[in-house]
Amino acid sequence: MQLRYRGISYESTPPSVEITQTEAIGKYRGLDWRFYGMKKAPVQQATLDLKYRGLAYRTNATPVTATPPVSEPVNIPVLSTGDKARSLTIAHSRMIKKRQQAMLLRLAQEVGFNQGISDYWNRIQGKIHPTFRATYDRSAAALS
Template identity: 55%
Template structure:
């Protein structure tokens, strides 16, 4: 069948679908109507290589063999995880203390250069300091 859309002509051959007359039917506003059931559901083949999330597929129902081997997951030891968490926690405390120092310098009116110098608290720090000196979770909301 020759069709034309916006001045471009093309040939269109609709797929033939075999149907069987259904059991139900009747008249509506003087016209006969019947349900038609498909004898076999159509299987449309894709015209291009289709990909979904990096996986290619061509025909429904066929399994494509995987050519790439799955990546091995890097396993980190528990000690390394604990060390990383402790370092991140220490870094967060350091940033929080630097921010408090900068705000204090501005509040008392000292020159801004005073807030550039920062060093850890020298001397003995109580072991429970890290447990109690942390942001409160509800204040983040």
Template identity: 45%
Template sequence: MKLSYRGVSYDYNPPVVETTQGQTAGKYRGQDWRFRNLKKAPVLQPTKNLVYRGVSYQRGDTQSVAEQSVQQQSRSLFYNREQARRNRQQSMLNRTAEEVGLNAQTI
């Protein structure tokens, strides 16, 4: 498929995804619909050799979530929740100190 963006033409070949018809179906606003299930999950290849202002970098984590062990996933989930809780507590403490008239740095 030939596309162009801001005057630059390029070819785009969308990935082919094979699906099977699901058993769940229905009608919504007069239109028939049916769920489709993937036969095989598509594997996206990571983009390599990215450069921003002359500096090379790689996008995202090198290890996908599917490749992480359950223990790594649970550790990451716990850490993120704990960090959010600490941020929320610090924010509430700073607001309270401001209302009372204390300097937040002394707390």
């Protein structure tokens, strides 16, 4: 059968399937119905050289895996446990100071000091009061 797709003509040959009649006979809505089976199993299609939008590719081709280049190991400095604890404590203190500064700005806006308070250079400095650290901190539920 002659077919045409996007200006390209080609000959279509539909696959023919050889069938055999089985002994299974049934009835469907009062009519006799015979079941058929294939004589032999279908054969897998051959590998084809195809082109799509100008790029050639093959069907049923095994993919080529690129081997990554072997790089030399890089020595990464490892922090000691004390250094890790120190950096975590400093980061946690910074976070608390940021929260305190945000609370101070919100309070100043509620009171009516909204002009220039955010440009104030003197941020929260110094030690954090222990009660503030104990009461205004991440909750344990946030970590789960």
